[in-house]
Amino acid sequence: MNMDFLPMTQNDLEDRGWSELDFVMVTGDAYVDHPSFGAAIITRILERYGYKVGIIAQPDWKDIESFKALGKPKIAFLVNSGNIDSMVNHYTSFKKRRKEDVYSPGGEPDKRPDRAVIVYSNKIREAYKDTVIIVGGIEASLRRLGHYDYWDNKVRRSILLDSSADLLVYGMGEKAILEIAEALSNGIPVEELTYIRGTVYKTKDKERAFDFLELPDFEQITSDKKEYAKSFKIQFENTDAITGKTLVERYGTVYVVQTQPMEPLNQIEMDDIYDMEYMRNYHPSYKNKGGIPAFDEIQFSITNSRGCFGGCSFCALTFHQGRVIQARSKASIMKEGQAFVGSPSFKGYIHDVGGPTANFRKRACIKQEKYGVCKDKQCLFPEKCNQLIV
Ligand code: SF4
Missing domain, CATH: 3.30.750 (Transcription Regulator spoIIAA)
Incomplete structure (x- = not known):
C-alpha cells in the first residue's frame, strides 16, 4: 500500500498518476485518517481491495464546484455526515446552536450543513445527474426508515427518499460496501442491488423483497402514535442477523426496503480492520488551522x-x-x-x-x-x- 493520505485534490490525483477515481467519499468531518473515523475505515478498506478512492471533506455545500473537485467517480459517490449526526453536531438537547465543532479545523462551527447527508447527496445529484450515490454512517443509518426527528418534532421520511441516493448502508458498513463495490464494478446496475444485507433500497415493486415483514405505512405512523410504536417495535425486533427479517415500509406508490442485518464481524475480521495501515493523523492541510480537536481525544x-x-x-x-x-x-x-x-x-x-x-x-x-x-x-x-x- 502506498502509505499516504488519500487524494483530496486534482494535484493529489496527478501525483499518483490517476486520471479517475472509483469512489469519492464526501464527508461532513474534516479528513482524519484514523480508525475512530468511519470514513477512514471505509475508504481504507476499499483501497485495500484495489479501488481508487478520494475524499472530499466538508465541501462548501453552497458551491456545486466543491462536489466536482475530484471529478465524477467511475463507480459511486459515498456520502456521510461525519462521525455523528449533523443535527446532534450542531444543536444541544435544548436546541441551541453549538459554538464549537470538534470535528472541524480549529473547532470552527458551520463547516457542514444541517442534515448533511440530504444536502450533500442532492448537490452531487445536481452536479452529476446519473452518478450512483450511496449514503451511510450514523446519520443515514438511524434515519433509514420513517423516524421521529427531535429537531423538527415530527416523523420524517426515510433519508433514502429525501437524499435522492440510490442505496443506503446501515450499521457498520465494511462488509456491505465491499459487496456493493464488487457488484457495481462488475456492471450490475444499482437498481438490482436488492440482495445485500445491511442495506436499504427503494422500489415500486414490493415483490422484489423476499420473505419480508410489512411495517405500518408511512402515512399511518405520522398520524397514529400507536402505529409508530408498532413500527418501532418491529424494527427493534429485527436488528439481529440470524432472526432479523427484511422490512418493507410503504410511501404511497414507493416502498422502502430494509434488507436483513449484516452478520456481525468475527474476531479475525475485527482485527483485520483495526490492523490496517492508517496515517493516524489529520490531513496536514489542517495544521495551520488549529488541527482537529477531536483528534486529541482519539489519538491514543x-x-x-x-x-x-x-x-x-x-x-x-x-x-x-x-x-x-x-x-x-x-x-x-x-x-x-x-x-x-x-x-x-x-x-x-x-x-x-x-x-x-x-x-x-x-x-x-x-x-x-x-x-x-x-x-x-x-x-x-x-x-x-x-x-x-x-
Ligand atoms: S438468552 Fe442470551 S440473548 Fe436472550 S436475554 Fe439471555 S443473555 Fe440475552
Missing part, C-alpha cells in the same frame, strides 16, 4: 469492541451496531498500543480502551451464536438473564 484511544447488550432505553446503539458483541483479540489491541510508543506526542498513557458503551468483550450468551439474540427479552433488565456469561 483504542477501540476494543462493537455492539452492546445493555439495552438502555435512551440509546440507539443497537439500531446501528446490534446487540451482539464483536471484539478484537488482545494481541491486536496490544499491537496498536505498542505502536503509540513511537509517537513523539505520546506521554505514556492510553486515554481509553473501550467500546461504544460498557466495556463488554464477550457475547452475552452461548445461545445467541446459533439462534440470535432474544426478540422478547433483554439481557440485563429487569434482572440479569440466567443465560448471561459472567
Whole structure:
C-alpha cells in the first residue's frame, strides 16, 4: 500500500498518476485518517481491495464546484455526515446552536450543513445527474426508515427518499460496501442491488423483497402514535442477523426496503480492520488551522469492541451496531498500543480502551451464536438473564 493520505485534490490525483477515481467519499468531518473515523475505515478498506478512492471533506455545500473537485467517480459517490449526526453536531438537547465543532479545523462551527447527508447527496445529484450515490454512517443509518426527528418534532421520511441516493448502508458498513463495490464494478446496475444485507433500497415493486415483514405505512405512523410504536417495535425486533427479517415500509406508490442485518464481524475480521495501515493523523492541510480537536481525544484511544447488550432505553446503539458483541483479540489491541510508543506526542498513557458503551468483550450468551439474540427479552433488565456469561 502506498502509505499516504488519500487524494483530496486534482494535484493529489496527478501525483499518483490517476486520471479517475472509483469512489469519492464526501464527508461532513474534516479528513482524519484514523480508525475512530468511519470514513477512514471505509475508504481504507476499499483501497485495500484495489479501488481508487478520494475524499472530499466538508465541501462548501453552497458551491456545486466543491462536489466536482475530484471529478465524477467511475463507480459511486459515498456520502456521510461525519462521525455523528449533523443535527446532534450542531444543536444541544435544548436546541441551541453549538459554538464549537470538534470535528472541524480549529473547532470552527458551520463547516457542514444541517442534515448533511440530504444536502450533500442532492448537490452531487445536481452536479452529476446519473452518478450512483450511496449514503451511510450514523446519520443515514438511524434515519433509514420513517423516524421521529427531535429537531423538527415530527416523523420524517426515510433519508433514502429525501437524499435522492440510490442505496443506503446501515450499521457498520465494511462488509456491505465491499459487496456493493464488487457488484457495481462488475456492471450490475444499482437498481438490482436488492440482495445485500445491511442495506436499504427503494422500489415500486414490493415483490422484489423476499420473505419480508410489512411495517405500518408511512402515512399511518405520522398520524397514529400507536402505529409508530408498532413500527418501532418491529424494527427493534429485527436488528439481529440470524432472526432479523427484511422490512418493507410503504410511501404511497414507493416502498422502502430494509434488507436483513449484516452478520456481525468475527474476531479475525475485527482485527483485520483495526490492523490496517492508517496515517493516524489529520490531513496536514489542517495544521495551520488549529488541527482537529477531536483528534486529541482519539489519538491514543483504542477501540476494543462493537455492539452492546445493555439495552438502555435512551440509546440507539443497537439500531446501528446490534446487540451482539464483536471484539478484537488482545494481541491486536496490544499491537496498536505498542505502536503509540513511537509517537513523539505520546506521554505514556492510553486515554481509553473501550467500546461504544460498557466495556463488554464477550457475547452475552452461548445461545445467541446459533439462534440470535432474544426478540422478547433483554439481557440485563429487569434482572440479569440466567443465560448471561459472567
Ligand atoms: S438468552 Fe439471555 S443473555 Fe442470551 S440473548 Fe436472550 S436475554 Fe440475552
